[in-house]
Amino acid sequence: MRIRPQGSEADLVKAADRGAGRGSGGGRPGTAHDTGCLGPARKGGWVSWRTVPTFAAGVLSTLAGAVLVWCRGTARADSASTDRIMRWWAGAWLRAAGARVTVSGGQYLSAASPCVVVSNHQSSLDPIVALRVLPVSLRVLAMRELFQIPLFGSAIRMIGMIEVNRDSPDFREIDAEASQALAAGHSLLAYPEGRISPDGTIQDFKDGAFIIAIASQVPVVPVAIHGTRRIWPPGRKAIRSGPVTVVAGNPLRTSGLTRRDVPRLRAQARDAIFSAHHDQEEPAR
Numbered sequence: 001m002r003i004r005p006q007g008s009e010a011d012l013v014k015a016a017d018r019g020a021g022r023g024s025g026g027g028r029p030g031t032a033h034d035t036g037c038l039g040p041a042r043k044g045g046w047v048s049w050r051t052v053p054t055f056a057a058g059v060l061s062t063l064a065g066a067v068l069v070w071c072r073g074t075a076r077a078d079s080a081s082t083d084r085i086m087r088w089w090a091g092a093w094l095r096a097a098g099a100r101v102t103v104s105g106g107q108y109l110s111a112a113s114p115c116v117v118v119s120n121h122q123s124s125l126d127p128i129v130a131l132r133v134l135p136v137s138l139r140v141l142a143m144r145e146l147f148q149i150p151l152f153g154s155a156i157r158m159i160g161m162i163e164v165n166r167d168s169p170d171f172r173e174i175d176a177e178a179s180q181a182l183a184a185g186h187s188l189l190a191y192p193e194g195r196i197s198p199d200g201t202i203q204d205f206k207d208g209a210f211i212i213a214i215a216s217q218v219p220v221v222p223v224a225i226h227g228t229r230r231i232w233p234p235g236r237k238a239i240r241s242g243p244v245t246v247v248a249g250n251p252l253r254t255s256g257l258t259r260r261d262v263p264r265l266r267a268q269a270r271d272a273i274f275s276a277h278h279d280q281e282e283p284a285r
Contacts, residue, residue, distance in 0.1 A: 048238040054096040055239075061092035066155035077159045078184050083137045086159070090132035098241025099129065099231055105248030106135045108221055112251040113137075114187045115221045116213040118269050120202050120277060121191040123228035129244055134223070136187040141174070141209070160186065166194060171208070178212045187221075188212065192266070196234045202274050210265045214258065219251035222269045224276035247276040 068085050069077075076082060094101065109115065113136045119126065127140050144165045147153040157163070162177045178188055190212075192205035213220045227244035249272040252265060 048240050050096075050098060050241060051237055051239045054093070057096035058093045061089050062152055065089040066151045069155040069158055074158050078186070080137075082159055086131050086138075090128045093125075093128045094132055097125065097231055097239050099125070099228075099244050100242070101129060101133050101244045101246060103133045103246045103248075105223075106133075108248045108251055109134055109136050109187070112219040112221050114182045114185055115219045115251060116182075116209050116216075117187055117189045117221050117223055117248075118192050118205075118209050118273070119189065119223040119225055120273050121193050121196050122200060122225060123196060123232045123234060125228040125232045125244075126191070126196075126225055127189065129225060129228060129246060130189050130223070133246055134187075134189075134248070137185065138189050139181045139186045141178070141188060141190045160184075162188070169208070174208070175212060175215065179216055182212075182216045182218055192269070198234070200229055202270065202277065205266050205270045207262050207266060210262045210269070211259060214254045214262065214265070217254055217257075219253055220265060220269055221251050222249040222272040222276075223247065224249070224273045224280070226277055226280040245280050247280070249273070249276060 065085050065088070069082065072079070072082060072085075109117070115136070117130070117134065117136075117138070119130065127142070131138055131140070139160045139162060141162045141164050142156065144163050147157055147161075147163050160177075160181055162174060162181065164174060181188060188209070190209035192209050193203040194206050195203075197203055210220060224247045225244065226247075227242055230240065231242045231244065232239050252268055252272075254261075254265065257265065
């Protein structure tokens with residue numbers, strides 16, 4: 001896996017701030033007017049030659065990482081060494097998958113931390129990419145099913161990942177754990193679409209991540225990810241190598257905002273992500 005910075009600051013600001021204009025005129029952002037994505041994923045699918053070594057490396061690194069976390073214990077869950085374990089684990093997955101990651105806008109995250117990072121959701125590979133390449137200490141709002149995996153579930157709970165029951169979320173518990181993570185200096189990663197997009201388009205955003213950001217008065221940083229869907233398509237077994245682009249946009253400030261401002265903040269973040277994602281679909285000139 002290679003991680004390569006790309007683009008000037010001016011280019012990144014442009015990519016993040018053109019959302020409203022990109023979303024108008026050509027149809028509503030995130031609908032069928034989105035281009036360049038794979039069609040609706042079929043269940044099952046073939047297994048590529050890369051699938052077996054990727055999952056073998058993933059399982060082995062997961063076991064090793066979980067044991068390391070267990071050995072360190074909850075008292076050291078907030079240490080920089082724990083973050084390094086997570087980056088190593090994510091790197092093992094990405095190297096095996098042949099993901100070539102390009103990152104733009106990392107300086108926005110570094111300047112805004114702690115913050116709430118919101119991103120589009122294209123593949124199960126997305127949080128692995130984020131944990132590896134985003135230059136902040138991340139804790140993820142993750143689906144309950146991950147916490148039910150033996151050993152792995154206990155390990156991610158120990159390091160402060162936040163469990164979300166998508167069918168019946170306990171908002172009070174989520175808010176309390178999110179506030180604790182932010183107060184400890186971690187940034188939060190959330191996928192406001194709620195689930196992996198079934199067809200690659202950017203779906204409607206839910207309010208939860210933006211309520212958390214406003215409650216804690218921390219910035220929201222929109223992040224667009226492109227390419228993971230082609231490496232690990234949802235609903236398929238095949239894994240193929242390929243490029244991944246991650247673009248972080250300008251932080252959206254929440255100072256002085258209240259819950260009445262959630263719809264506007266949510267729309268700003270979605271427009272920025274849509275614009276940056278759409279730009280990656282355009283053919284190179």
